[in-house]
Amino acid sequence: MxxxxxxxxxxxxxxxxxxxxxxxxxxxxxxxxxxxxxxxxxxxxxxxxxxxxxVTSTESAELRELRKRNKLLEQENEILRRAAAFFAKEIAPK
Incomplete structure (x- = not known):
């Protein structure tokens, strides 16, 4: 490039x-x-x-950053969801 x-x-x-x-x-x-x-x-x-x-260059850059941040937050949320499910199995009465 x-x-x-x-x-x-x-x-x-x-x-x-x-x-x-x-x-x-x-x-x-x-x-x-x-x-x-x-x-x-x-x-x-x-x-x-x-x-x-x-869309101006500034708006485009801001949108790009927000999409990146949103993706990161979705990944973090998925990790927490899986961890909660895992630990819920561990403490569930048998």
Missing amino acids: PKAFPPEFRRDVVAVARKGEAPLSQIAKDFGISESCLHRWLKIADVDDGIRPG
Whole structure:
């Protein structure tokens, strides 16, 4: 997988592209990225800036973390459920 570009670099490229002083293909070539990458960055920036609807980068990261936390809690809950069942058998009258 290619190394991700720093956020500052992305912001600078998007800012230059939004000025509209040159075609996107030329801007992408000048910065050494693909044109499709530039289009994707512009789309993400538009969502983050509220220009177009969608889930922002911040919301997406938060959602990812919440899903990870939820999975961990479900695993912990399952362990406790099994432990409770095990110990219930141990103390049950015979």
